[in-house]
Amino acid sequence: MTSRSDRIIKTPQVEEPTSPALAHKDLYSVPENSNVRIKQVAGTHALKEQLKQMGIFAGDLILVKRRVPFGGALLVEHHGAQLAISKVLAKQIVVEGPE
């Protein structure tokens, strides 16, 4: 019991980087067919603008459907819409999950 509640109140700084449920990573490293949640968008102002314009915000769920090997694009689903995203951009989107 105590160990469980301990885990809940752990602050992010002390969390184990190997824990798959909590590890921070970029969208590009997510395997096919997994759902992740957008944590934040790093990168340029232009990228942030473009994502926001398309209604993509931190906290939203994203499903990675397809990935092209050798540095190719990702095909993701967001709120029922499919989007193709270049590797350079996907690398700047920080996500958590899979959940």
Next chain:
Amino acid sequence: VKIVLVGQPNCGKSTLFNSVAGYRSMTANFPGATVHYTRSRMYLNGTEAELIDLPGIYSLTTSNPAEVASRDFLLSGEVDAVINVIDASQLSRSLELTLQLIDLGLPVVVCLNMLDEARRKGFQISSGKLSTLLGCPVRETIASEGIGIFQLFQTVRQAGSGKQKRVQPRFSWHKDVEEVIQEMVSHLGENLFSLNCVSPRLCAIKLLEADEFFLNQLSEPVRRVAAEYRRKLAESHGQPAEGVIESERHALSMHLFQEVTTISRPRADFREKLDGLLTHRILGYLALTASLALFFLLVYGFGKLVEPPVLNLFDQGIASLGRKLEGFPAVFIVLKGILQGLAGGVAIVLPYLFPFLVGMAVMEDVGYLPRVAFLMDTFMHRIGLHGTAIVPAILGYGCNVPAVMATRILSSRRDRFIAAVIATFTPCSARMTVIFGLVAFYAGPLWALFIYGLNILVIALTGKILSAMMPEATPGMILEVPVFHLPKISIILRKTWLRMREFVVVAWPLLIAGSVILSVGEYLHWDDLVNRALHPFMSVLGLPSSVGTTLIFGVLRKELSLLMLFQALGTSNVTDVLTIPQIMVFTLFVTFYIPCVATIAVLLKEIGWKLTLAAIGYTLVLATAIALAARFLFSVFPLF
């Protein structure tokens, strides 16, 4: 009365427009199919109105020139009513634009389009509830089937007449944010003179979002006030002011969506399986190669079947006419010119152009292009662009003019320039008729395929060279990939006709006139002058000097270089005069040299005269180099 169609990309604005105006605005199943606005007159219960189809926008804060055109039109003060077209299957995201349009203060009618698609996804949307919440009328349509359009325009007529009384929307922003907006509005007051048509509320919100366009319209003191309020918002919310406003709008859209929609299980669909195949890491590329090969074979097969018998018919006609008019050489010369011009169009251009344009239309309407963009993104990155730039490149195979205009969907200036140059290099349908009518016909389809392959290589190299000269990184692709649509035969045919009309009404008369001029000139020996002037150049390429004039005609319209070739050589069997290597050299030169007049005109508009001149010079040098290399190679390796 001016009514505009506004909505996010690929929500069916142009389909709706066409259902009222006839097939005038090019529709296709990819975001950004419309890059400039189309107008049409229409009658709404006896009163004349103008309907304007605008390029799609995700927000009133814009990121590319196509979107800027839409925003500027919306803010021009000329608009009487707005039809906000929404893809109902993307309701939550679409509402973000709707909220901004409502703040704009113009009469808005929301058109919930693509209801069939939404139902398939399991969305049941209560349009009555949405209407109450938004405070504006909401109508349901399926524009591709023509359903609900009459009712929509009835509503628009009432809204545009200004008689309908304003209803307050039933949604609200968080109180603290709303207060800041209100205070900002009170500061705007008379400062809005340069934007007199914009509602103060929208302006205030955009200033808080630090939208550069709106900031630049206002005086320094107002900008300072805006900065002050942005700081205040940022302080109280712990994130930048634009983030506060955007999150607020996002939350509101999600909330509205959840209020009006009940979600049930989506219906399974064969299209998902098809999508899975076409975007697969291996099968996707195989399918892409297979569909391009099939496309090529269909165009070649159809043309090969139709060309010889029709050409024969005209040849016999001209021969028998010659016998009948033996005593009147002048009349015969003119008639022969006209007939040969007609023959060129009917027998040589249309048999390839028609199946090609049908194939292009099917590819566009099915929604394959965004998938190709997805698959080709890495390749495009290697040549310094990103996946979205494949859309103008592929459109270039139809015609370079819309292809250059389609570069407006790219947000970076550098990308637009490189994509525009690449688009002018893609062999358009006119050059396709030269490649098929000459090379495939005389040297075999594999050689035609070789030219297409070589062309892709040249495009890749050009992209590499240009991006090395402009090392600024490409921003990368975020492209919506819409669901597949079964194309409608009637739409495909109307679209094909709209494009073929260009050939029939512009090129054909020019072709017949040119044909007559050449025929008469030949009789009077004018062509000798031109040919003598071009003689040195032609002899370098190893071509007879009589071919020189055809290259001049080719600058007017590319297919003319083929058709005038028959005319200039005085035969419909080119191999009587030219050897196969000469045919290859000629076609290679025609494929790569100077873009046609119409393309030059659109390049001037999109990239300016300096870069256009540079592009023309580059194509000329490149075409000569390739033709010379081909001449040399074919003389060393006699492949034919």
